[in-house]
Amino acid sequence: MSDRNAPVPLAALVDALRRLPGVGARSAQRMAYHLLQHDPQGARMLGQSLTNAVEKLRHCAKCNTFTEVEICEVCLNPRRDATQLCVVETPADQNMIEASHSYQGLYFVLMGRLSPLEGVGPRDIRFDRLLERATDGVVNEVILATNFTTEGETTAHYLTELMRARGLRVTRLARGVPVGSELEYVDAGTIAWALMDRRAP
Amino acid sequence: MSDRNAPVPLAALVDALRRLPGVGARSAQRMAYHLLQHDPQGARMLGQSLTNAVEKLRHCAKCNTFTEVEICEVCLNPRRDATQLCVVETPADQNMIEASHSYQGLYFVLMGRLSPLEGVGPRDIRFDRLLERATDGVVNEVILATNFTTEGETTAHYLTELMRARGLRVTRLARGVPVGSELEYVDAGTIAWALMDRRAP
Numbered sequence: 046m047s048d049r050n051a052p053v054p055l056a057a058l059v060d061a062l063r064r065l066p067g068v069g070a071r072s073a074q075r076m077a078y079h080l081l082q083h084d085p086q087g088a089r090m091l092g093q094s095l096t097n098a099v100e101k102l103r104h105c106a107k108c109n110t111f112t113e114v115e116i117c118e119v120c121l122n123p124r125r126d127a128t129q130l131c132v133v134e135t136p137a138d139q140n141m142i143e144a145s146h147s148y149q150g151l152y153f154v155l156m157g158r159l160s161p162l163e164g165v166g167p168r169d170i171r172f173d174r175l176l177e178r179a180t181d182g183v184v185n186e187v188i189l190a191t192n193f194t195t196e197g198e199t200t201a202h203y204l205t206e207l208m209r210a211r212g213l214r215v216t217r218l219a220r221g222v223p224v225g226s227e228l229e230y231v232d233a234g235t236i237a238w239a240l241m242d243r244r245a246p
Numbered sequence: 247m248s249d250r251n252a253p254v255p256l257a258a259l260v261d262a263l264r265r266l267p268g269v270g271a272r273s274a275q276r277m278a279y280h281l282l283q284h285d286p287q288g289a290r291m292l293g294q295s296l297t298n299a300v301e302k303l304r305h306c307a308k309c310n311t312f313t314e315v316e317i318c319e320v321c322l323n324p325r326r327d328a329t330q331l332c333v334v335e336t337p338a339d340q341n342m343i344e345a346s347h348s349y350q351g352l353y354f355v356l357m358g359r360l361s362p363l364e365g366v367g368p369r370d371i372r373f374d375r376l377l378e379r380a381t382d383g384v385v386n387e388v389i390l391a392t393n394f395t396t397e398g399e400t401t402a403h404y405l406t407e408l409m410r411a412r413g414l415r416v417t418r419l420a421r422g423v424p425v426g427s428e429l430e431y432v433d434a435g436t437i438a439w440a441l442m443d444r445r446a447p
Contacts, residue, residue, distance in 0.1 A: 050319060050320070050341075050344075051312070051337070052302075052303060052312060052313055052314045053314070054295065054298050054299040054301075054302045054303055054314065055299060055303060055312050057295040057298065057299070058292075058295040058296060058298075058299040060295075061288065061291045061292035061295040061296075062292065064281075064285055064288035064291070064292060065277050065280070065281070065292075066276060066277055066280045067273065067276075067277075071338075072268065074338055075267060075268075075338075076266050076267055076268075077299070078312075078336055078337065078338070078357070079266070079267045080265075080266070080296070080299075080300075081299060081300065081303055081312060082357045082358065083358075084265055085300045087262065087265035088296045088297075088299065088300045089296070089297065089300055090258075090262045090265070091259075091262035091263065091265065091266075091292075091293075091296055092292075092293045092294070092295075092296030092297040092300070093293070093297070094255065094258040094259040094261075094262040094293075095259060095262075095281070095289045095290070095292055095293030095296070096289075096290065096293040096294070097255050097258065097259075098255040098256060098258070098259040098278070098281075098282060098289065099281075099282065099286045099289045099290055099293070100255075101253075101255045102253060102255055102256060102282055111252070111253060111256050111282060112253055113253045113254070113255065118251060119251070135279055136252070136279065137272075137275055137276075137279070140251075143251075156279070156283045157283065157284075
């Protein structure tokens with residue numbers, strides 16, 4: 046299937062597209078053909094926005110999210126509660142929490158999670174920056190909001206130890222039955238957590 | 247999930263990635279985070295190769311495939327049989343036929359196929375260029391090698407009428423049981439074709 050006789054710019058494009066996560070050889074080829082044949086304007090836009098994003102974006106000095114400036118808008122907002130620090134894996138997770146309109150504190154974006162299976166260890170995640178941030182003397186609660194996957198739980202466990210050793214108060218998002226769901230369709234592990242963490246109504 | 251507060255270069259990148267076929271909002275966001283966080287070099291490469299490919303590639307004046315020059319290598323090869331013209335949907339299909347080492351003729355790459363459901367009609371595919379190419383006085387057989395999907399078959403049917411009206415000899419790749427497969431696992435439609443087109447061993 047690979048195109049040994051493809052013109053160099055086409056072969057280079059297919060190779061570069063394969064660096065996108067979840068894109069294999071066939072998808073990359075299909076994407077290249079599609080862009081060149083049906084959406085050259087989209088290809089130009091994507092090319093420019095990639096170069097532009099890599100050049101202009103950096104990490105917020107406080108929360109580590111992507112930003113064009115030194116410190117992002119959320120961290121600069123004086124109305125946010127600086128005593129609470131919510132730790133998330135990605136900016137997408139932060140957006141979900143913001144969308145719940147139930148958190149007024151600040152964030153730290155890990156930009157990843159521990160994954161021993163994928164060879165992602167503590168050194169690959171900037172825990173040093175998180176520790177520095179969490180021990181600023183103002184933060185008095187670190188809320189762990191990593192995903193409830195194996196990797197997210199591993200990360201939360203590791204961070205709990207790390208934070209507690211520094212005398213920080215650590216909490217984790219509650220596990221339980223999702224709002225609007227029927228017990229019949231909820232997995233047994235979730236039911237077990239919901240029972241264990243049951244509370245007065 | 248959408249990031250209303252994302253810095254402009256990040257939002258622009260996510261939007262541009264969504265133009266890739268098969269990439270939705272979540273995948274685009276994941277791709278953007280991955281490139282920015284873990285592979286900025288890959289992002290730069292992809293950006294440059296997109297711009298480069300759109301600038302340098304054009305269509306072969308004879309077979310319509312992507313090429314950096316006026317006429318591609320295959321079309322210029324004097325050892326190819328100019329009396330046979332094989333019509334394929336994409337360069338990937340052409341590569342598969344080349345890999346079979348059983349065809350010495352020339353090609354015409356449609357760069358698409360008819361798809362009434364997706365609103366792709368005869369005007370969107372360059373049938374005019376194919377007709378011009380097929381009626382050069384040298385070609386005496388047009389081999390239709392579009393896919394054996396609904397769209398590919400529709401395209402083949404349409405081209406058969408078009409070519410026959412010009413007095414051209416048209417053939418279609420044989421349908422039948424794939425080499426190496428067990429009948430038990432072959433679909434009934436294929437078995438039906440294999441029976442209909444049965445031949446002396």
